[in-house]
Amino acid sequence: MGRRRQRVGRLSGLTLSVGLALCVSARAAAPLEPSALARCEESFDAHPEGSDAAMCFFRNAQGKEARDEARRRLQGLIARHPGRPWLTLVLGHMELPSDPALAEASYRRAALAFRSQGDAEGEVLAGINLRNALGIRGQTEEAHQWVLRVGEVARASGDPKLEVRALILEAAELSDLGQDLGRAYRLLKRAEALAFPGGTDGLKKQVLGTLATVSANLGRFDEAQDVYTRLAELAERTKDAGTEARVRFALANVAWRRQDERPGPAARAALLRLGREALAASGRAGSKLSEAMSLRLVAELLGDGPGERSEAEDALGRCIDIARETGLPERRIACLWTRAERRASVDADAAWRDADEALALAAEHDNPLYLASAWRTRATVAFRTKPLPEALGHAERALDAVEVLRQWQRDATSQAELFSNWASDYHRLAGRTLEAGEAAEVPPREALERAFAVSERLRARTLFEALVAARALPMAEETPEHRKARDGVLRSLSVTQRKLLDPSLSAPERARLLGELQELERRERELRPATGQRDPRPEARSAELPFASLAATEQRLGEEEALLVFLAGADHDLQGERAGGAWVLAVTREGTRAYRIPERARLRPAVALLSGLIERRDGSEAAAASALYAQLLAPALRGLPPKVSRLLLVPDGPLHDLPFAALREHADGPPLVARYELARVPSASLLHHWREQPEQPPGGEALVLADPDRGASAATAVATSRGGVFLETASLGALPEARREGRTVSKTLEDTSVKPRLLVGAEASEQALKDSRWDAVRILHVAAHAVVDVESPERSALVLAPGSAGEDGLLQPREITGLRLRDALVVLSSCRGASGALLAGEGVLSLARAFFESGARAVVASLWPMRDAEAAKLLERYYRHLAAGQGAASALRDAQRESWEDGEPTAVWAGLGVMGDAALVPVRPATDTASHGLGRGLLPGLAVGAGLLALTLFGLWRPHTRRPAGRQ
Incomplete structure (x- = not known):
């Protein structure tokens, strides 16, 4: 899937029903013939023992009139054949669209009858449908008990088809309730593996439909679109009009929600056309569910002209009526909130009535996903109808609901993925708060404090939570059986x-x-073992996080430091309403000021242009670097106290890809790094966390791994994207320069507080790395290949020698996080170690992030590949300054400045940057090992003497097709 994701809209708008389509092996609906249902009845009388004759009624009753006739005939057959629960099951199908209560009773009778007969397939299908009917009616506790029962029966049967259905049901329950979407996704991927290629068409549709929904709710829109396309092809092949209608809606909705910025008139017209096509398809299929969803989408896409406003009002009225008639509360909630948002600009009272009704319904069904969306609607209506200070309160309450939704996700990855879909709400609240401060509608200082607090709630949350929990609580105890598994x-x-x-x-x-x-x-x-929680309630888990306040951050910064917090929001949202804009907060010990910057849509192409010009290596980037300096930094830097010499940068959105070191005030002037030390910080809260840790003792070991020998000759072919990291790894060659570099690093560190240990070739192995005593290691230098997989970040790896039969030589994030480093610095000097999948709010899912989770205190990484010899020279300079006792950022600044002064192209030095604690002093000269005060922390007087993890991964710069030797 394409993982560069930004805000893409309301999750629950993407929810598809997993009701009847989930539970029956229905073939394509045949056109109704006058005698079709009569033939079904005759067929059942002749062969009442199986399910096929009963399912004949479902296949031939796809409209209201046909369902009414089928119901009458089924009731007659049940009277004549009381011991045939398949008839009762199909009767439930006929009753569900018009009377869910009657359907519930029929499904229950069928499920109990199948159980008494020992019919596993029948009980599974009836139980699935009963669970869905109970869910529609809000009876979630009993519905959950049937989910458990279906799972037990399916597993005991040993039938893979029934196991697939049970997996889908469990995933659907999690999705419907907005809980643990990551687990739902994994269950569905398991079901997919069981259903393809040998499963029935009906089973495949069920898997794909639910998988696409969950993928979309997690923000995996590329994957969702691919799955929907597969489902559309299957629906067309089987002439399944109902599934085709649902897929048409889903594809139109995904196209709308994945819009990162407000679409232009042409794009909006195209999206509206897709919505109308979906609505027409739902009418042809006679699907009330698809019709309700399509009506809401069309209404959301219509403009504000009188004619379009009237059409939207009619569409939403029909949507609400359909939802009420068919007993679909989630559809009614969605249509109410859409109507509330549209009515806000013309009828405030009506808008609030709709918003309140949507919230009441969401609360009644206790679905955190719908509650978050309903609270968001109240905030939207408030921004359009209330004074700004009052609207801000509504928006803050909406974020509280988002936090509860987030904490229902038990998996850190799904937490981050789902949370990324709500990042725009944080941007909007922070930006509108700052606007209120500008206009003095809120006291300016209060506005700054509230906006800063919102920003901290957004930033790198899963990483922050993992580190806080790791410090506060031991890892959960594993049973021997669990560990063995x-x-x-x-x-x-x-x-x-x-x-x-x-x-x-x-x-x-x-x-x-x-x-x-x-x-x-x-x-x-x-x-994977989980870190314990002090309080399992979602609300309490969020409240326990020690987020940094603005006042505490100002007090704890050194007088030479400024924290620049970027909020790369949008000026307007998808509906054209004000979305808060983009800002930078300049925080120093003397106070904080806010400055406007260009919105995200303008920043993205500007950053890409600068990077492209730098790659040309001809100096043509100077004007673009100066323009970005003026837009992002100039006002903020002019207002800094004169003593500031270190900039701590909290990037956002496209700014994660920006080489700040290359920016300059004038096109012919010096770069930013000539004036300031630079470091990127995921959040102020994480910076506080790192700097408040106790100082590590001096001394220790410098473990140096260089040129790992994998025992195989390299292939010369360039890996294809389809092969991913494995073909790329297979094509990597030896690194003869790495051995020289390893010796240089070892020699440079000989007269310092750490003692080097050099491992090369076959000794530079994954096994040796894992077997190291991490409490003694202060420096780890790895000169080796690395591979980065943006599609599947957990497959990214450092490429080492295996070292044992049980290792593959790929040191991946799941293994890196288990190294238990102690306040270390990770330096990924090449191969885009700072790059990877970008999640809004969470940041870049890179190898660097995995080392932070393992206990690293700072990371030096590159945004792009570097030529072998150039990277080696830059690192040689860097280690020389580190060995002299300089801090992590100070040493890099001097190394980069020397490269610039020597006339080297920007591409040589600007891509390398420090992330984390810039003040960390990793090495002490041998003559100064008794001194403990070389590092400046956030707390006054706190000395930082932690170690360095210097991880050098040399990449390959390929300006031509010929492939030179180099480190990937």
């Missing part, structure tokens, strides 16, 4: 990845192994 999965992962590293694998075998790997990765995540 996880070790077995890890061994299997290693074996499978070793096979995938063989470049001679056939395409079918590679596809099979990748499917096996995906299942192993799912199992490993399920078995």
Whole structure:
């Protein structure tokens, strides 16, 4: 999937029903013939023992008139054949669209009858439908009990088809309730592996429909679109009009929601056309559910002209009526909030009535996803109808609801993915708060404090929570059985990845192994030990986080430091309403000021242009660098106290890809790094966390791994994107310069507080790295290849020698986080170690982030590949300054400035940057090992003497097709 994701809209607008379509093996609806249902009745009388004759009624009753006739005939048959629960099950199908209460009773009778007869398939299907009917009626506790029962029966049956249905049902329940979407996604991927390629068409539709919904709710829009496309092809092949209608709506909705900025008139017209096509398809299929969803989408896309406003009002009225008639509260909630937002600008009282009704319905059904959306609607209506200070209060309450939704996700990855969909709400609240301060509608200082607090709630949350929990609580105890199971999965992962590293694998075998790997990765995540929680309630977990306040941050910054917090929001949202804009907060010990910057839509192409010009290596980037300096930094830097010499940058959105070091006040002037030390910080809260940790003792070991020997000759072909990291790894060659670099690093560190230990070739192995005593290691330098997988970040890896039969030589994030580093600095000097999948709010999912989770205190990483010799020279300078006792950011600044003064192109030095605690002093000269005060922390007088993890990963710069030797 394409992982560069930004705000894409309301999650629940993407929810698809997993009701009847989830539970029956229905073939395509046949056109109703006058005698079709009569023939079904005759067929059942002749052969009442099986399910097919009963299902004949479902296949031939796809409209209201036909359903009424089918119901009458089924009731007659049930009277004549009271011991045939398939008839009762199908009767429930006929009753569900018009009377869910009657359908519930029929499904219950069928499920109990199947149980008494020992019919596992019948009980599973009836139980699934009963659960859905109970869910429609808000009876979630009993519905959950049927989810558990279906799972038990399916597993006991040993039938893979029933297991697939049970997996879908469990995932659908999690999705419907807005809970643990990551687990739902993994369950569905397991179901997909079981259903394809040999499952029935009906089973495949059920898997794909639910998988697409969950993927979209997690913000995986590329994957959702791919799955919907597969489902559309299947619906067309089987002539399934109902599924085709649902897919048309879903594709139109995904296209709308994935719009990052407000679409232009042409794009909006195209989206509206898709919405109208979906509405027409739902009418042809006779699907009230699809019709309700399509009506809401069309209404949302219509403009504000009198004619379009009237059409939207009519559409939403019909949507609400359909939802009420069919007993679909989630559709009614969605149509109410859409109507509330549209009415806000013309009828405030009516808008508030709709918003209140939507919230009441969401609260009644206790669905955190719909509650968050309903609270968001109240905030939207408030911004359009109330004074700004009052509207801000509504928006803050909406974020509280988002936090509860987020904490219902039990998996850190799904927390981050789901949360990224709500980042625009944080941007809007922070920006509108600052606007209120500008206009003095809120006291300016109060506005700054509230906006800063919102920003901290948005930033790198899963990383912050993981580090806080790791410090406060021990890892959960694993039972021997659990540990044995996880070790077995890890061994299997290693074996499978070793096979995938063989470049001679056939395409079918590679596809099979990748499917096996995906299942192993799912199992490993399920078995991964979790850090304990002090309070399991979602609300309490959020409240316990020690977010940094603005006042505390100002007090704890050094007088030489300024924290620049960027909020790269949009000026207007998808509906054209004010969305808060983009800002930078300049925080120093002397106070804080806010400055406007260009919105995200303007920043993204500007950052891409600068990077492209830098890649040309001809100095043509100077004007673009000066323009970005003026737009992003100039006003803020002019207002800084004169003593400030270090900038701590909290990037956002496209600014994660910006080489700040290259910016300059004038096109012919010096770069920013000539004046300031620079470091990127995920959040002020994380900076506080790192700097408040106790100082590590001096001394220790410098572990240096260089030129790992994998024992195989390199292939010369460039890896294809389809092969991913494994074909890329297989094509990597030896690194002869890495050994020289390893010796240089070791020699440079000889006269310091750390003692180097050099491992090269086969000794530079994954096993050796894992076996190291991490409490003694202060410096880790790895000169090796690295591979970055943006599509699947957990497959990114440092490429080492295996070192044992149980290792594959790929040190991946799941293993990096287990190293238990102690306040270390990670330096990924090449191969885009600072790059990866970008999640709004969370930031970049890079190898660097994994080292932060493992206990690293700072990371030096590159935004782009660097030429081998140039990177080695820059690092040689860097280590020379580190060995002299300079801090992490200070040493890099001097190394980069020397490169610039020597006339080296910007591409040589500007991509490397420090992330984390810039003040960290990783090395002490041998003559100064008794001194403990070389580092400045956030707390006055706190000395920081932690170690350095210097991880050098040299990349390959390929200006031509010929591939020179280099480090990936």
